[in-house]
Amino acid sequence: MSRFLIRKAFLSIVLFLSTLAAVTAQHDEHHDHGATGEKKKFNVGDMIMHHIKDDHGWEFAHGLTLPLPVILYTQDKGLDVFSSSHFAHEANYNGYVKEHNKIYRAGANGEADKTIKVYDFSITKNVASLLLSAALLLLVFFSVRKGYEKNRGKAPKGLQSFLEPVILFVRDEIAKPNIGPKYAKYLPFLLTLFFFILFNNLLGLLPGGANLTGNIAITMTLAVITFLIVNLSGNKHYWAHLFKPTGVPVALLPIMIPVEIVGVFMKPFSLMVRLFANITAGHIIILSLLGLIFIANDLGGSGMGWGVSPLIIVFSLFMNLIELLVAFLQAFIFTLLTSMYIGSAIEDSHEADHGH
Amino acid sequence: MDLLIPDIGLLFWMVVVFGLLYFILSKFAWAPITESLKEREDDIQKALDMAEKTRIEMAKLQADNQKLLAEARAERDAILRGAKETADRVIADSRDKATEEGNRIILKAREELQTERQAMVAEVKREVITLSLDIAEKILKKELSDKKSQEELVKSLVAEARLN
Structure with a gap:
């Protein structure tokens, strides 16, 4: 039943988007033909920036734009x-x-x-993508929850059994070992974080997809939330460690305390930049590779363009696979580091302090 | 819309959407999912514990059975041995009694035989005596009648005796 609903919802979304896009495409073409007559020289930098940046309107292909x-x-x-x-x-x-x-x-x-x-x-391209991914997340995990209700006391099935290992991975490999016994309180946030980043990384890899997790506003929001959670749940050991580090000579304190305070802000800052840079870089590499075809086309005619295509396709295919790995890896790293920061803020003793 | 400067609009939407997503998913997805997972893990642990307990119980039961079996076997052996002893004793007793009875019967028969023979000998003796007396009577009768005939009689008697 739920699968049927998902399929129906997905189909209706696609149909809705495609009709809208088709209407606009006709519009745009009409408009473009009159305005530009001469052939524009291909600018790879502009093309890449256009793709990785946000936009009003969602362009799926040249002249095929969904107005927002x-x-x-x-x-x-x-x-x-x-x-x-x-x-x-x-x-x-x-x-x-x-x-x-x-x-x-x-x-x-x-x-x-x-x-x-x-x-x-x-509602820019990124906001639309954000809403789409939120809807997708809700759809997927409500269906998973329904699976748990329906298969109570039975083996998991379908989407539920597909995502269960991932949920268990976040719980048993990320949250439990890094946060400790009080992990249950932070697990909902970590799961939301992990699947939000993962889904958006993967959506970003689709043709026409928005570069959402490669947008500084998105990674900043995530990093700020992490920062707030870490510092709001910090216990007295955490703050004591910050302002009165044990085993540090008094003469070094004027240096150590600022360093520790900078560290507090550096951690979420590195989270923000890491995700942003990794995803954006991946998109830039794939776009640059594809851009090479058009550069070759400009330099040596269409023969040259066609000639380099097979090689470029192999490279970009390879890069896409790497990006698939990066999509999982970055979701994992962001969640892992977040849980490590939370763990260091709420741990009782200073036993695991040698990580600095 | 610069690459490194966050847009206020996107920030706003992100905070709203992510916040809502977090609350909705926490309440309606993560809570029931993690609870179900926990429940299932507990169930599995319980089942494993139960299996272990059952295994130990089974082993104990089997040991008990073994002991019971050994006891039963020992008892059976004891009973059999007792029965054999009894039977042997009964047989031996019967044999002794039979021998004794036989001996007694034989003895009795021998005694009766003895008595009978003595009676028979006494009878024969009486017959002989009667016969002798008869003969003597007859001789005496003849002697009394005639001398000559007396002689003749003796003569005939002797002849007779000789013939016998």
Whole structure:
């Protein structure tokens, strides 16, 4: 039953997206043909940046864009909501100008007025992907839960048996050994964290997928939550260790205390940068490899472009497989380090202190 | 939308979505899932413990059975031995009694035979005496009648005796 529901939901989402996309595609093509006549030279940097950065509107392929709602707030004008497809037709819409993917208020001369602060709460490509992944996570884990209710006292089945080892892995290999006996309190967060990163890493690898876990805002939020949990659950040993390290000569304290305090902020900062850099780098590598085909095409004609393609395909296939590994690895590392930080904040004795 | 500067919009949505995701998943997915997992692990542990307990009990039971069997065997042997002894004794007793009885019968028969023979000898003796007396009577009768005939009689008697 649940599988049927999932399939139905998935199908309806795909159908909905594809009809929307098709409608916009027709729109865009109509628009493009009149505007640009000459052949543009391929710029690999722009192409890559365009792919790894956020965007208003979700471009699946060239000219195939799903318009998304733009939600803007300015102090004087208040809330404004309109479709992102308006910017495809005209540069200046409803008193707003889009410049380098950023929306500004239009000044008197139609140029962007950068003095007025525009708060952009748009459902961008990344936000849409975020919502999609959240829906997917809910769908998947509600189905898993249903499996546990249905197969009570029986062997796990289907999606439940597929994800059970992963859940057990997070519990037994990440949470238990690093946090200790009080792991149960933090397990829901660690599971959410792990599967959120994993699902979004994998969604990001799909063609047309958003680079969500390679976005600094996403990794920053995760890192800040980790920071808050670690420091809010820190016991007196943790704080004592921070401000009165044992076994350190008094003369060294002026150096050690700032170092320890920097460490407190460094840990989540490294989490943020690690995930962001790993995922973004992976995307950049694959895009650069694919970009090589078009560079060859520009340099030596279409024959050259076709000629290098097989090699590039092999390389990018290889990179995609590596990225698949990285998707799991980064979800694992983020969760592992988070549980280690939590573990070090709540441990009772200083036995395991040699890790510094 | 720069690469290294977080967008306020995305931050906002991320906080909202991740927060909701965390609360919904914790309450409706992780709690029941981890509980079910725990329950199942406990069940498995209980089943294993039970199996171990049962195994030990079985071993004990088997040992008890073995002991019981050995006891039964010993008892059977004792009973058999007792029965054999009794039978042997009965046979021996019967044999003794039979021998004794036989001897007694034989003795009695011998005694009766003896008595009978003595009676027979006494009878024969009486017959002989009667016969002798008869002869003597007859001789005496003849002697009394005639001298000549007396002689003749003696003569005939002697002849007769000689013939006998």
